[in-house]
Amino acid sequence: MSEVYFTPRKSSWNNSMIDKVETLIGKTGLVSSINPNDTVAIKVHFGEGGLTTFLRPVYARPFSDAVKKAGALPFLTDANTIYKGTRCDGVNHLKTALKNGFVYSVTGAPVVIADGINSRNFEEVEVNGKYFKKVKIAGEAQRAKAMIVLSHFKGHEIFGFGGGIKNIGMGLAVKEGKLTLHSTTKPKIKKNKCVGCGLCVSWCFRDAIESKDGRCFINKERCSGCGQCIMVCPHKAAVFKWQKDFSAVQEKTAEYALGALKNKKNKTWFFNFLLDITPECDCLSYSDSPLVGDIGILASSDPVSLDQASYDLVCRAAAMPGSKADGALIGEDKFRKGYPQADPEALLSYAQKIGLGERKYTLEKL
Ligand code: SF4
Ligand code: SF4
The missing domain is CATH 3.30.70.20 (Alpha-Beta Plaits)
Known part of the structure; x- marks a missing residue:
């Protein structure tokens, strides 16, 4: 059973959301796991051009400050997308990150696109899984000594929700890897x-x-x-046609996540931001109404526990009137009101099975 720390959204004049992030960082022991001169990848999603609900850049600042305090070198990173859009190559990806506010004066860390301009910068990592013997992980993230994964928790049409596992599994796969991840889902x-x-x-x-x-x-x-x-x-x-297609892409993504973490045992921390919980992922060029109200921020060293806890909190929240979840009951899966077939069960159970983490957790409210 893994520990998940939770700070609720409610804040006050002497306990801002940034204060709360700093408390979470202190609670996790993140800083003591980082050595001086370590390169530390802060994995984020810079948001597609036009989207407004990606993780606010200001939330990256306490993390880069903490890493620098440990004498290490933080950088914000993500890998290029396979679809046409504003993040499909290293040049446009960097331009999008800057346009969306991921600038040094705000975040305190430079942006490095992890797989380079044409997605040819990668490392092969052995996972010996059901689907892959080796996975291709974006080079700069894989070679970093430690990683902090900041995930905007929201819906996804294949995964049900997008959290920490998907952020590194799909997010750090190079283009060739992303293609193999998706290859069983043909709409x-x-x-x-x-x-x-x-x-x-x-x-x-x-x-x-x-x-x-x-x-x-x-x-x-x-x-x-x-x-x-x-x-x-x-x-x-x-x-999409069949549920079994979704299961395969979810399981493959868990294998990629395992590869992304392989050389970072006890050197990776995950933070899920349950804010602006939109029905779709941050790869779209618009932001729909949130499914539920803001819940807060969760942290853990175990991405499975963290995603399970985040998912449970969204299910237990009240649906937002006028959103895609309108009419869903307390306890009901809010994400499936928009995408009824997108069941996250395969991701969570297979991630646990291959040793990525545990679904059982204890939730410590700060
Ligand atoms: S209605 Fe939908 S599927 Fe048909 S052309 Fe327009 S976007 Fe494509
Ligand atoms: S799922 Fe297939 S058809 Fe649809 S956008 Fe992707 S590549 Fe094109």
């Missing part, structure tokens, strides 16, 4: 719902969507299974 476009607007065609990075007679079709040979067409379609015409 289809529903004939009776597609109006032929073409939005998905312009978004698809593989040119896998063809337009014919006023509607669209997916070319399965070209499709990578990235799921972006599902998120951008305003008519819910693009959908």
